[in-house]
Amino acid sequence: MNRKQVSILSTFVNVLLTVSKIGIGLVAKSNSIIASGIDSLSDILSSFLVFLGVKLSEKPPTKKFPYGLYRTETVSSLLVFLMVLISSMTIIYDAIVSLLEKNFDLQVNVLAFGIMAFSSVVCGIMSYLKIKTGKAENSVSLVTDGKHSQIDVFSSIGVLLGIIFARYIPALDSIVALVLGIYIILSLIPLGKEVIEGVLDVADLEVENQIRKICEKQQVNLTEIKSRKVGARIFVELTITLPSEVKVGKADQIISDLQSLIIQKINSVEHVVIQVKGTDERFRMSREGKVQKFFEHGNKIYPSIDIRKKGRRTIYPYREDKQVDDFGAPEYLVEDKLKGKVKLSKKIKNPYYRIGRGHGVRFAKAIGADEVVAGNIGKNAKRALRRRGVRVRGRR
Ligand SMILES: [Zn+2]
Incomplete structure (x- = not known):
């Protein structure tokens, strides 16, 4: 039977x-x-x-x-x-x-x-x-x-x-x-x-984790994920970031590829909505095929500090080996965390630091920070970071 x-x-x-x-x-x-x-x-x-x-x-x-x-x-x-x-x-x-x-x-x-x-x-x-x-x-x-x-x-x-x-x-x-x-x-x-x-539209945390893994594998920068169960089916909303210079056609391609991959890989997912936010990160392919990342700051373009991200990146301002409150600092502790585990922890000099001028935002852009921990940070800097989807929080 x-x-x-x-x-x-x-x-x-x-x-x-x-x-x-x-x-x-x-x-x-x-x-x-x-x-x-x-x-x-x-x-x-x-x-x-x-x-x-x-x-x-x-x-x-x-x-x-x-x-x-x-x-x-x-x-x-x-x-x-x-x-x-x-x-x-x-x-x-x-x-x-x-x-x-x-x-x-x-x-x-x-x-x-x-x-x-x-x-x-x-x-x-x-x-x-x-x-x-x-x-x-x-x-x-x-x-x-x-x-x-x-x-x-x-x-x-x-x-x-x-x-x-x-x-x-x-x-x-x-x-x-x-x-x-x-x-x-x-x-x-x-x-x-x-x-x-x-x-009550409960979330499906297991599906959310599966989607995070898919995005990681596809090298898509996922910044937000929401899911809700409707009956036996799951509806998902994602926010991803793409460099602002990516053309609409290309962005559309990335979105529909990601959508069909998620629906194909996870049976219970019924519908995926993907919202795209632009970042002012730029990419350039060198003659040798190496991808060099750039960022934009005050109408000028600078090369990024190339340290491969191993998770969500948080930066902590440091001065003379001590964590400080002032956001603009001569060096930073760069920490990548994935699922609560520290995957990378390294102190890096701020190449844009000059005495009297901090240039924390430039460093955050150069290193591709997702989060900044600083107690003392200017209003303009805060706004510029938030516009890029970077979270700012005070020191505990
Ligand atoms: Zn019975």
């Missing part, structure tokens, strides 16, 4: 179990059989959600719904969540009322025993099929579903034992129902979490 056949069979079996358990449970006045029926109902609804998610992600966006219909998955999750929550609270309420009023007029018949025995066996078979097929087809969701069916075997046996021994301990039926009701509510927690995250 393949995954699809197993899912169809599972839905069919669960519909049969739901209808007969709730019907027989009502006739037999058994709280625990009704509770088990509600559990089967929530199993149908949760597999329906998975099915809906897959179907909706196949549908292309329309003019009226340009961002697709992925949010419907969140809406239906919310409905399922509320429905199952209300029914399990009803189960718990009924069980408690029966226990308090000592009202146990259980009228079990052969059908009641039969349906629970049938449920134990069928859930056992389904569990075996789901886990086996799930493992063969590498489907985590099917294996998880199979493990849930395993629990259903035990809960069905529990209900069966409850109604058998209720003859001697009448409260047993309601006690089993109470335990089942609590179990269903507890198993709703992951769904509830998903609904809340879906409504």
